[in-house]
Amino acid sequence: MRRLFVIGLLSLATACAEFSPDAGMSAVTSAVRDKVGGETTKITSAADAERVRARVDALLGQPLTSDIAVQVALLNNRSLQAAYNDLGLSEISGVEASLPPNPKISLSRLARSGVVEWEFQLLGNILALATVPARKEIARQRFAQAQQVAIETTYRLALDTRRAWVNAVTAQQIVGYLEQSRLAADATSDLLRKLGETGGATKLEQARAAAAYAELSAQLAQARLRAQQERATLTKLLGLWERDIRLPATLPALPSRLQPIDNIEAEAIGGRVDIAIARQELAILAKSIDLAEATRFVSLVELSGIVETERDPDGRKTRGGFELELEIPIFDGGQVKLRRERESYMRAVNRLAAVATAARTEARTAYQSWRATHEIAQQYQNRVLPLRRTIAQETLLRYNGMLTDVLELLIETRERVAANVAAIEARRAFLLAEIDLRAAVIGGGASPMPSPSPSTAPAVKAGGGH
Numbered sequence: 263m264r265r266l267f268v269i270g271l272l273s274l275a276t277a278c279a280e281f282s283p284d285a286g287m288s289a290v291t292s293a294v295r296d297k298v299g300g301e302t303t304k305i306t307s308a309a310d311a312e313r314v315r316a317r318v319d320a321l322l323g324q325p326l327t328s329d330i331a332v333q334v335a336l337l338n339n340r341s342l343q344a345a346y347n348d349l350g351l352s353e354i355s356g357v358e359a360s361l362p363p364n365p366k367i368s369l370s371r372l373a374r375s376g377v378v379e380w381e382f383q384l385l386g387n388i389l390a391l392a393t394v395p396a397r398k399e400i401a402r403q404r405f406a407q408a409q410q411v412a413i414e415t416t417y418r419l420a421l422d423t424r425r426a427w428v429n430a431v432t433a434q435q436i437v438g439y440l441e442q443s444r445l446a447a448d449a450t451s452d453l454l455r456k457l458g459e460t461g462g463a464t465k466l467e468q469a470r471a472a473a474a475y476a477e478l479s480a481q482l483a484q485a486r487l488r489a490q491q492e493r494a495t496l497t498k499l500l501g502l503w504e505r506d507i508r509l510p511a512t513l514p515a516l517p518s519r520l521q522p523i524d525n526i527e528a529e530a531i532g533g534r535v536d537i538a539i540a541r542q543e544l545a546i547l548a549k550s551i552d553l554a555e556a557t558r559f560v561s562l563v564e565l566s567g568i569v570e571t572e573r574d575p576d577g578r579k580t581r582g583g584f585e586l587e588l589e590i591p592i593f594d595g596g597q598v599k600l601r602r603e604r605e606s607y608m609r610a611v612n613r614l615a616a617v618a619t620a621a622r623t624e625a626r627t628a629y630q631s632w633r634a635t636h637e638i639a640q641q642y643q644n645r646v647l648p649l650r651r652t653i654a655q656e657t658l659l660r661y662n663g664m665l666t667d668v669l670e671l672l673i674e675t676r677e678r679v680a681a682n683v684a685a686i687e688a689r690r691a692f693l694l695a696e697i698d699l700r701a702a703v704i705g706g707g708a709s710p711m712p713s714p715s716p717s718t719a720p721a722v723k724a725g726g727g728h
Contacts, residue, residue: 364626417706
């Protein structure tokens, strides 16, 4: 009996799961480096926090490119750090779930005249001990799934940061262009006002020039508000507070051509992290069904080793034995637990199919949007804007030659402003589509459809005023 207890205790000790040296962060760091191109770390001490702060300060000391913004967010975003804490808690729960219940010790003393009895019991749940390997494997897979969830959270932050950077630079570029346009409109309005004082311009012409200047001022105010909002969104994702960031003046140049991507749907099915999470859930529930079937009729088996010692005037007597406790499955034969596990498994099957179907659709749609937005942006860059510049030059020549009036000049100015703002927005749409394409392949979520800025619409239609 003593040997049996010793063997049981050794089995309990060797079955204990161990904590990983870095709380599972190695898998997260490797995946992020390969797919996102940045470095991430978990802050666990004051020294780690100081190193991260120094690295962030160094990164923010230079113009904030898209890659630098992502790196700052991966290091400084506290919500991401909380997600890594969730990963650590998942490991703790996994280790806890893989452990059998601790053995119990019972000691009792009975005394009567001249006789003292001591009883010592060591109790252990044999069923829990027998199912440790299965529960340990389920806990291991749960922890691997939690690592994928942490990877998906990191992907999402990186992609959202890139989108926020694109939106912030777009808004800033539009503000810069509208400021230049308003300066030109102000000069025109001032010139017509002076001409009006000498009789060289009518009140109608002066009013139209002043209205054009006022409309551009309103558009500029809207653009500035949008720029402030987009900058605030980016700052929040970077984990900063009231800190000035230096954004580039313009968006990156448009690529001249795009390389076609073959089998984009298959690439998404094989590479998306949300599909990997759903597959892991399916494997975990399959193991749970096996465990539920194996323990369907027996849910409690406890073995107790008993040692009794009796002392009396004649000497000491010692007796040993054991006690086995079983739960009788009269009312619950395990069918409820087994049915629950099977229903959960089928739910996971359907969810995996739904995620895979959605991934194929998202990948195909994102690829089509990527190519279409590139064509649209190229059309603005190669055709619309050069033609608008030609029209502006010819209109100005005709006005200087007194072959046209102020109204036509103002209409051309409004249309040129709208075309240039639309060209900036078209480049923004392409960059967002490029980010969404990456999200469709690796996971992390797509962005909502971009809505046009209020400043993109011309203040007056081409035929207005006639």
